[in-house]
Amino acid sequence: DIPSLAETYAEFFPIGAAIEPFQTEGLKAELLKKHVNWLVAENVMKPDAIHPAEDQYNWTNADRIVAFAKENGMELRFHTLVWHTQVGAWFFKDPEGNLMTDETDPAKREANKKLLLERLDRHVRTIVDRYKDDIASWDVVNEVIEPADPDGMRASDWYKIAGADYIATAFRAAREAGGPDIKLYINDYGTDDPKKRDRLYELVKGLLDEGVPIDGVGHQTHIDVYGPSIENIMASMQKFAELGLDNIVTELDMSIYSWNDRRDYGADIPEDILTKQADRYGELFRAFRENKEIVSGVVFWGIADDHSWLDGFPVKRTNAPLLFDRQYQAKPAFWSVIDSL
Numbered sequence: 001d002i003p004s005l006a007e008t009y010a011e012f013f014p015i016g017a018a019i020e021p022f023q024t025e026g027l028k029a030e031l032l033k034k035h036v037n038w039l040v041a042e043n044v045m046k047p048d049a050i051h052p053a054e055d056q057y058n059w060t061n062a063d064r065i066v067a068f069a070k071e072n073g074m075e076l077r078f079h080t081l082v083w084h085t086q087v088g089a090w091f092f093k094d095p096e097g098n099l100m101t102d103e104t105d106p107a108k109r110e111a112n113k114k115l116l117l118e119r120l121d122r123h124v125r126t127i128v129d130r131y132k133d134d135i136a137s138w139d140v141v142n143e144v145i146e147p148a149d150p151d152g153m154r155a156s157d158w159y160k161i162a163g164a165d166y167i168a169t170a171f172r173a174a175r176e177a178g179g180p181d182i183k184l185y186i187n188d189y190g191t192d193d194p195k196k197r198d199r200l201y202e203l204v205k206g207l208l209d210e211g212v213p214i215d216g217v218g219h220q221t222h223i224d225v226y227g228p229s230i231e232n233i234m235a236s237m238q239k240f241a242e243l244g245l246d247n248i249v250t251e252l253d254m255s256i257y258s259w260n261d262r263r264d265y266g267a268d269i270p271e272d273i274l275t276k277q278a279d280r281y282g283e284l285f286r287a288f289r290e291n292k293e294i295v296s297g298v299v300f301w302g303i304a305d306d307h308s309w310l311d312g313f314p315v316k317r318t319n320a321p322l323l324f325d326r327q328y329q330a331k332p333a334f335w336s337v338i339d340s341l
């Protein structure tokens with residue numbers, strides 16, 4: 001019998017996993033119950049899933065995950081109130097059904113912005129109100145920084161229609177609806193990259209100065225066996241901690257390929273790659289433990305290699321980014337995370 005990951009890490013921080021509702025039953029559920037004490041919905045709490053039309057909310061799938069967490073004494077994260085993808089197109093259409101992003105008339109653009117922010121405000125309040133007693137940790141906005149876009153702000157439909165104001169609107173609505181006890185995060189990937197980190201820092205600092213209620217930064221941490229450096233990952237968390245913010249590793253996985261690798265190992269993953277992965281996972285968790293004052297939780301984006309978004313992204317190839325294999329057996333990476341203690 002192998003040790004429990006969450007129990008082993010209990011003195012440091014919670015350990016989480018992203019799941020789909022169907023994984024609350026069967027062998028996957030057993031694996032989760034043993035090893036994690038934190039859950040997040042991989043897809044079913046995203047805007048298009050939970051709020052597919054202006055007057056329609058789908059709670060059923062989200063509720064299944066909430067119920068599973070409660071039954072098993074696990075905490076939850078909410079992912080995500082706002083995103084530029086997996087969001088219903090209805091948000092960005094004016095009352096005549098035209099795309100707000102196409103509007104050029106200044107008066108109509110002003111009216112569209114107002115309408116979009118009103119929709120956003122209702123969206124956030126309705127969802128936060130429903131889950132505020134069940135979910136303490138919330139991704140309010142996801143992936144709003146893009147250093148290559150004008151201003152360093154992602155040129156999403158949100159941004160094109162409302163400018164950066166949508167971010168403050170979402171955080172304020174979440175705080176008003178949820179009260180002081182829920183924790184509100186700005187979540188992004190690649191926060192280790194100094195350029196992106198610094199743009200995110202500038203944005204967050206400005207918002208905090210205006211009194212916008214942000215509690216912390218979510219660092220997705222989709223990394224691979226070759227990079228980025230653990231120093232840069234930790235330096236970013238350090239920088240945000242100095243602003244008084246909390247840090248969570250929100251979507252951890254470690255691809256066995258570099259981003260642009262066109263190979264596919266299929267079922268024959270070289271052993272040295274799994275060893276490399278194990279060593280790096282061990283070093284990473286050592287760094288997290290040594291900095292437990294600034295790392296308040298680690299959530300994996302999945303739990304076992306049979307179910308990972310990285311099998312299909314950025315290209316279709318067999319990946320193995322997690323701590324358990326396709327048969328739910330502990331990989332060298334699991335033992336490294338345990339034995340690095």
Ligand code: XIL
Pocket residue numbers: 042043142220251309
């Ligand atoms: C991914 C899911 O894992 C996939 O099932 C879905 O098809 C696309 O989204 N960053 C995020 C997550 O913030 O929401 C993404 O999840 C992975 C990258």
